[in-house]
Amino acid sequence: MSTLGTVALCARYPVKSVLGEQLEQLWLAEVGPVGDRVWALQSADGRLGSGKSSRRFVHLDRMLDMAARTTPDDVILRLPDGHELAMTDPALPGALVEIVGQPVKAVRAERAPHHDGSPLHLVTTASLRWWADQAREHEVGWERTRANLVVDVRGAARVEDEWVGRRLHIGEAEVEIVEPTERCAMVTHAQGELEHAAALLRVLAPHELNLGVYATVVTPGKVRVGDPVVAL
Numbered sequence: 001m002s003t004l005g006t007v008a009l010c011a012r013y014p015v016k017s018v019l020g021e022q023l024e025q026l027w028l029a030e031v032g033p034v035g036d037r038v039w040a041l042q043s044a045d046g047r048l049g050s051g052k053s054s055r056r057f058v059h060l061d062r063m064l065d066m067a068a069r070t071t072p073d074d075v076i077l078r079l080p081d082g083h084e085l086a087m088t089d090p091a092l093p094g095a096l097v098e099i100v101g102q103p104v105k106a107v108r109a110e111r112a113p114h115h116d117g118s119p120l121h122l123v124t125t126a127s128l129r130w131w132a133d134q135a136r137e138h139e140v141g142w143e144r145t146r147a148n149l150v151v152d153v154r155g156a157a158r159v160e161d162e163w164v165g166r167r168l169h170i171g172e173a174e175v176e177i178v179e180p181t182e183r184c185a186m187v188t189h190a191q192g193e194l195e196h197a198a199a200l201l202r203v204l205a206p207h208e209l210n211l212g213v214y215a216t217v218v219t220p221g222k223v224r225v226g227d228p229v230v231a232l
Contacts, residue, residue: 004151005151005152005154006226007226008225009150010022011023011147011150012026012035012070013146014038015037015087019067019192025225026222028120032118032217033148037109039068041096041105049063064191066078083095088106093105120175121146121148121149122149122212122213123213124150124153124159125150125151127159128140128142128150130157133156137199138195144186144200145181147212151229163177163213163231166232168231169232171224173219173222175216182210183204184201184209188200
């Protein structure tokens, strides 16, 4: 066994494709972080709101101008003007029409969260530094990756590329790294304090647009900021 780094940050995204919440700990279940991507916005044709359009997803305006947080009773969506509504509030669809540009409704995940790929997403500080070095004119923030776990690793290299196929012990959990994370234009979008940055996707082209890794949860458990990440 060898220690690869430590957990620098935990995050989850209660509503798919909007900004999420930073936490001191996550509970990793077999389906992924508890409370992650449990809601989505759904268009009239049944597709889920996203930063991209595909067979399953539809691009909705201003998704990253909104943020979601979890309370003991509900998930709360903060609208671009700062107004907050619960995802179960009947007034929410009407408020969203003017924001996203089309009728939508809030839908809760029935069996599994609304993930694009695997249920858990990791990125390292080393790869974030590498990314920043490739596009110095733009600011790179971990928020652009929408990772659940940011692992602090020294240097500036794509170290997690070498983790694919390995199992890691993180806190009380064990995870298996299954594949690199393919990026879309969403990483270039303005979000929070980060400005639009088209070059950030272009520099990933020689790497099949990959940055970070997807994982599955082998053994559920709690993961906290500061926990060591150990290769088994």
